[in-house]
Amino acid sequence: MNASTTATATDLPVVVIGAGPIGLAAAARLIERDIQPLVLEAGPAAATAVRAWSHVRLFSPWSEVIDPAAEKLLAPTGWVRPNGSAYPSGADWAGLYLQPLADVLGEKVRYDTTVTGVSRAGRDRIVDADRDTQPFVIRYTGPAGAEGRIHARAVIDASGTWSTPGPAGGSGLPAIGEKAAADRISYRIPDLKNPAVRARYAGKRTAVIGSGASAFTALACLADLATSDDGAGTHATWILRRGISGSTFGGGEADQLPARGALGLAAKAAVDDGYADAITGFRTDAVERDGDGRLVLIGEDNRRLAAVDEVVALTGLRPDLTFLEELRLGLDERLQAPIALAPLIDPNQHSCGTVYPHGAGELSHPEKGLYLVGMKSYGRAPTFLAMTGYEQVRSIAAHLAGDHEAAERVELTLPETGVCGGAGLFDQPAAEEASAGGCCAAPATLTPGGC
Template sequence: MTSTAHPIVVIGAGPVGLAAAAHLLARGLTPLVLEAAPAVAANMRDWGHVRVFSPWRYNIDKVARTLLERFGWEAPDLEELPTGREIVERYLEPLAALPDLAPRLRFNHRVVAISRQHMDKVKTGGRDASPFVVRVATAEGESEILADAVLDASGTWATPNPLGATGLPAIAEQAHGDRIHYGIPDILGSARGRYAGRRTVVVGSGHSAANALLDLARLAEQEPGTTVVWAVRGTDLRRIFGGGEADALAARGALGMALRNLQASGTLEFVTGFRVAKVVQTGGTVALESGDGRRIEEIDEIIAATGQRPDLAPLREVRLRLDPWLECTEALGPLIDPNLHSCGTVRPHGVRELSHPEPGFYTVGMKSYGRAPTFLMATGYEQVRSIAAFLAGDLEDAYDVQLDLPETGVCSSDFHAEPLPTSPNACCGARVV
């Protein structure tokens, strides 16, 4: 059982961070949630226009629901598919406003570094007994908070992968950043003017790409001169289009089929085996150049749907043991490797797999998966349930990890499905790449 001299700091007030706080409270522990933004679920708000392909029942944490219902909250239809905005407004905002939870939240508190009191990463003696030092930046400047444990649920949405196929930014990518949107722009809403009547290239073969492409196709029907190019690194169309009718989540399967139909219709230009190496200025437009010298010319806008990666900079003084390519915990790597697993075949896991050599420090939620695109929101809820039990000294419950997920092979291809825009955190209520 963790000591109770200091709070347990939870970084990030998204769905998993708030669930962590609810579980800690239910165990009689004291959470303190630090959120960089001025409100809950900042990342989810960024793709609030997108509809997830998992129903509400996969997106609501059980302990959080119990806490809400104590104060008269009524759950939505558990079989409906919510948008990101609906998850925020109908679930996360009411949860954060509860009198049990609201005093535990600190907004506009960005965590910039974590260490141990009176020692750096090198020192071992007495380390376990020393509280964590969590350095935060606010409008008033930097300050430090002591913590008995830290759960990093800050996610990866704010640290997208670059366009470059090598994992590095493409040459001149940063110089042309004003033409690039990373993630899922609201093409039919607030960003309509940016893409209407223009030639847009979507780079990526995942869920974010699917959403952007289908919205751009609709925009092209409504706005003359709107053209769409889709560039992917792969050539295996089965992996690109997903599981279709075989998908256990019907909405995800429908999205893959809608995208297949869109490609077959000739509405967009489809370029396979294209590994972005350079962004090149060509008069009033730009071109993308592949490593083999091929070019996509006369581009006005680029949507980089290339996934995300964890920001490890604030963890430099924390003792981590990471998988060498996924950047998740080392023990979790073989269980979630997207080369081997879909989101429905990932084995349930908890405190054992999420522990680092730094006792009391855990990455949870989207960030726990590092660069893997197979994360499920329901998985994050089970992670924090297990960790909260462990911190409270209930080892039997902590190690009894269970998870009921729809079986599917789709997530191994980074693809979901539905002809409506469908979420970045949509793989069973979690992430899009």
């Protein structure tokens, strides 16, 4: 056995996978508890995924996206806390907070390090004997593809879901022809301030597939482009897999996160003002090219939509579990979230209100010492907030330190989503959504602003 595997558990670090907002917060919380973290980041800098959507503005203000323990680490460096009421972009979040935090952590963060597998030392998935007493072994590829291994007392997987977006296909699988049409399909909100990207969409017809905040943002930005000097003729076709109800555009003015509510209102304005058409009850089954090379989407009901120049598929994200296949995970069969957490976040069931606070208990797996946190802990559920992840890792750090009272004392008040669930995730809206008041009422129109 490798000498490092004979070390006592307290001599080994807790490996954190991912140097994003939740991974870095986990490291800060572990340091607060005198536990040694080691953060492995696949990208060349902190917050690689956040930087990929640097042009998108968060709907949470600075006051809700800075972890308290992280702020304590930053304070002695002369770091200046941004205005708590302002809304950062992804670039702001990465540059003004996350990278400085990673810099403070110094050698505790390793970049260009991609985790390729996690297991127990000397134990594959099948073996029971002394399993919980063995350290974790983390295999990785580093710079220039060099392979290596690290042993750890615990693993906190904060790798997120950014790298695995959902397909345009309505069945959860890529539509027939989707991969062949990859040159005209994007799975990200377009950065219309980038001249090359702007030229791709200006004056074109774009299909936007999705019903969440990302789709709202794309619709609002395309509508804004249509009103600009170089955007004449820009038009969006908004494709929804369900019908339109009072909850289609989110919580609107009832949303306790005003910027999030405004996104839905901006999407509604894009439709009301004629910059977008809404196609409802449409599940994409196939993608074909017409004689001009444009894309024709064909539904499972054989409907053929008018040809578009581009497709933006914003159908959610899903966790990459491939490098955890030698570990024993306890995941809900639908959401791919921890079994105890799944009922609290299931969009098939959740109505107006908050996600119940949760921590180490709900995030535990049959594999003792393994935790999936942040976006990855939510599996395929779309309602994650940064402050939820910060509370998750606070609880986990307390649990690993043996402070079980603090780990169980999970206290967090989340803003109401203003989004009703029930049957709304599928085709038909629930009957009560159409007539209910409060957060289920149809929002008023809001003129979309700039992107």
